[in-house]
Amino acid sequence: MGHKNPDSEAFLYFLTKDYLGFALEGSQSGPATDSVAETLRRTGSSLQTHEQEFELFINNLNVGSIEEAKRAIPILTREIYSDGTDNWGRLVTLYAFCGVLVRHLRRKGIPEGELIEDIAQCMAHHTWTHKAAWIKENGGWEKGFVEFFRQKSPRFSYAKMAIVTGIVAAFSFVIYQH
Structure with a gap:
């Protein structure tokens, strides 16, 4: 993956x-470099059916730039x-949201390299700062x-239910508050 120590912010960035x-x-990207990346890709992709909820949140917060995206990530996390x-x-939900967010911002004309770099740094720092101990x-x-x-694993089904519950609860609250 580029940085092998899974207990580091650099690992989260990569x-x-x-x-x-x-x-x-999507399918045009190279293969995942390890089981963590492959698992995140697979579980994040399973949330594609909820892309409309993510887009609604992005639109309600009027996210149209990288700076606005960096402000939206902590708001969603709090919710x-x-x-x-x-x-x-819930952690996968955050990553899936960021995946939808970068596609949204690419459609706004933001160059992919800058977009991936800035959002990856923000999300890695946020995850490291707020979730590293729990992880x-x-x-x-x-x-x-x-x-x-x-x-x-039978827990995979329960995990998918937890993801959906987290999405519905967070987006329902945020959408009606903004």
């Missing part, structure tokens, strides 16, 4: 950059985690995250 590139390029509960599904306490990226979303 993971986020990989995911955002995948969100923009998703407003009940104080952390889980892997480590819950098995880290390689064990906790990958194992939680293992497709054959």
